[in-house]
Amino acid sequence: MFKLHGPKRLSDIVTGDETWFPFFIIPPKRLNRMWVDERGDRPVVLRPGFQSRKRMFTVFFNYSGxxxxxxxxxxxxxxxxxxxxxxPSQANSAINEQRPKVSTSRTLLLNDNAGPHRARATTQSLRELGIQVLPHPA
Structure with missing residues (x-):
């Protein structure tokens, strides 16, 4: 598929994955230290797990970023x-913006084997958009 003058190029590969990011970052305990006088109350120091929230980001990128x-x-x-x-629709729009002449006809999507990526509805949606999915090793 990727042979010299073959139908596909490495620049046709789009890969994506999901990852969790902290919603906000709590500073280390040493940064929370401060001097207080004898009459002052000690400041409250947040613990790392206290009200910590995460958000899931899905990021797709290709050879150019x-x-x-x-x-x-x-x-x-x-x-x-x-x-x-x-x-998939957002990724399709981004691909068409970046490569208007090529569109998604040459796009190869490399996802991991997560359940939402392998679901029948997902594969059907990608097929309708003309995006070919590369097999991901186990």
Whole structure:
């Protein structure tokens, strides 16, 4: 597929994955230290797990950098339904913007083997958009 003068090039590969990022960062305890006088109350020092929130980011990128960053709404999980309704269409638009002459006809998507990526609805949606999925090793 990637032979010299073959039908595909490495620049046709788009890869993406999800990862959790902290919603806000709590400074280390040593940065929370301060001098207080005898009459003053000690300041409250937040513990790392206290009210710590995370958000899931889905990031797609190709040879030239990030194509799409999708932030999962708070208190939801990544499901095939959310993935199909939001991610492929946004990625398709980003690919068409970046490569208008080539479009998605040459695009190869490399995802991991997560459930939402392998779901029947996802594969059908990607097929309708003309995006070929590269097999990911186990």
């Amino acid at each position: 990030p194509l799409l960053v999708d932030i999962l709404p708070q208190d939801t999980t990544m499901t095939a339904t959310y993935y199909v309704q939001n991610v």
